[in-house]
Amino acid sequence: MLASMAEMVLTAKKAGYAVGQFNFSNLELAQAALEAAEELRAPLILGVTEGGLRHMGVEFAAAIGLTAARQAKVPVSLHLDHAGSFDLIMSCIKAGFNSVMFDGSRLPIEENIRMTKEICRVAHAMGVSVEAEVGAIGGVEDDLSVAAADALVADPEEAVNFWQQTKVDALAVAVGNAHGMYKTIPNIRTDIVQAVAGAIPVPVVLHGGSGTPDDIIRRAIAAGCAKINVSTENQVAFTSTLRRLLTEDPELADSRKCLGPARAVVKGSIKERITVFGAAGKAVVG
Numbered sequence: 001m002l003a004s005m006a007e008m009v010l011t012a013k014k015a016g017y018a019v020g021q022f023n024f025s026n027l028e029l030a031q032a033a034l035e036a037a038e039e040l041r042a043p044l045i046l047g048v049t050e051g052g053l054r055h056m057g058v059e060f061a062a063a064i065g066l067t068a069a070r071q072a073k074v075p076v077s078l079h080l081d082h083a084g085s086f087d088l089i090m091s092c093i094k095a096g097f098n099s100v101m102f103d104g105s106r107l108p109i110e111e112n113i114r115m116t117k118e119i120c121r122v123a124h125a126m127g128v129s130v131e132a133e134v135g136a137i138g139g140v141e142d143d144l145s146v147a148a149a150d151a152l153v154a155d156p157e158e159a160v161n162f163w164q165q166t167k168v169d170a171l172a173v174a175v176g177n178a179h180g181m182y183k184t185i186p187n188i189r190t191d192i193v194q195a196v197a198g199a200i201p202v203p204v205v206l207h208g209g210s211g212t213p214d215d216i217i218r219r220a221i222a223a224g225c226a227k228i229n230v231s232t233e234n235q236v237a238f239t240s241t242l243r244r245l246l247t248e249d250p251e252l253a254d255s256r257k258c259l260g261p262a263r264a265v266v267k268g269s270i271k272e273r274i275t276v277f278g279a280a281g282k283a284v285v286g
């Protein structure tokens, strides 16, 4: 069933686990996440970036996400990831997304607060959950590229003040995390997570989940992260399976023969993440 992101992550924060946001940019990635969540009876957030929307189109993306939610026996939220404009947020809400992230992290903080507040006012009135970001998270996520030098570790006081002014449902905070695969073990500042999450009722969101070692994930959850976003590692698992199968059989013409196994590999990897997040068994199966 389609369920509220705000409620899912609040419940998770109180109980000490994290709900996984798994991004999709095609049907198979969405199905992989849905099947993984259903098999583990876990709540699920299906995310789509602006790049994913350009690839699928807003209507197709919404149709895939909403169909997944409708047929799911677990709570599913359809979330717009890292949106930079009010207009895009409105078109996704119109298409049926029930959760949006406004990313104003590269704006001056006053402007980020002003726009986030405006988006909360409109989205909350329509029952749509809102995530926002303080401190720019490094790395590359689709169109978004933040050089290491510009990736800021957020000031906890500023993050808490941001929440007090905006009342977002989940707050992404730059804590040494980065989008894309890590080349070295990331230094995730769980002290900052704790300082922020301990001072606000809603959870901190950990972006850049791909490649993060399990022990760091567990520490981040213990510090107050209750939403963790994962994308790149699933793309890597998907395309490397396709590459292997197409190389092994250059005559392969039926795309289902590689898309199906690639979907299965991603499902396995998502199941591992959901288990580490502690979310397995946390959905009430209808």
Ligand code: 13P
Residues within 6 Å of the ligand: 023, 081, 082, 141, 178, 179, 180, 181, 206, 207, 208, 209, 210, 229, 230, 231, 232, 233
């Ligand atoms: P990764 O691609 O590094 O997993 O990050 C995903 C993310 O944070 C999406 O918002």
